[in-house]
Amino acid sequence: MHYLRQQLERYTPFNAQEEKDQEIILRYMDTFDNLLTRENEFAHFTASAWIVNEAKTKVLMAYHNIYNSWSWVGGHADGDVDLLHVALKEAKEETGLTNVKPLSEEMYSIEILGVPAHVKKGKHVATHVHLNVTFLLEASEDAPTSIKEDENSAVGWFELNQAIEESTEPDMQVVYRKLNEKLERWSDH
Template sequence: MLTAYEPSSEIEKAFRERMLFLLNNYPNCFERSLLHAHFTASAWLVNRELTHCLLTHHAKLNRWLQLGGHADGDSELRRVCLKEVTEESGLKDICLADGEIFDLDIHFIPERKGIPGHDHYDVRFLVYGNMDETIQINHESNSMKWVKLEEAKTYFLENDSISRMISKTEKLRN
């Protein structure tokens, strides 16, 4: 899946190369026990019209983000992505847009509660959700809401990663 993915930018190309290195050199790369870096999966959750995205205000990181989380040993990142959406939002009327990778990102997670700072190698998938379905947030979120893409841009002026996914979504819509 990673080798077939065509990065949209030089930064994504660099992320893919680092991810392939981790994948090929660390058999436990899907486990949190690999302390310096491990794979995570995220959902860029949008409505079918591609006008809104679902964002969560992450309790630990205290910022707005897409839904997602740790692989916890599961190398099938599509499954991890969908599981995380349901766990974090309660949404069940969801589906992968096409099952292909939508975006790649590597981001640093600061030290917390004795767990050293480390990198999340985040594989992201485009997921469709139903804006009429009731959201049921869990303990990982302070808040969760559907946001117009135009408004979401203002949330992420200094976050190239999420701005990149917003731009990709706008290109799909046009």
């Protein structure tokens, strides 16, 4: 956890949301020692991937069955402190990509995401929050993709603004808009 805490401490927030979320995540790290696993049923770490094409004009999304919405890919840390590793693993599992690479080893975005109560694998999951770290990944638009049947039913490339419109989750639309704004600034460097 020490390595993850160092990464979070040196992360430069993009906006007021990230500044506040960074403060809360660090406070949670001081309070709980089990944030890397779902044993902490109120808050735990997840890693997401914003997968862009080489031209950085499109993003790869998956149609997530639980939320009935087009969404980024990602998943629970499940004990792995290397959240970039988690994001890469989830990107490959959920999209079928074999050659996806990070554009940076640094965290691209952070957010605390509310997760409504739902049923997963026949079990009730209570409302909780994900302490999420997003990484910017790149893949070829021509690379073959496939679905992960137990999680999603489609995978597809979308223009950046179209990705926001295709999401049916208003809270996530805000996150995706932020990721696209960051991408514009990131691409200018």
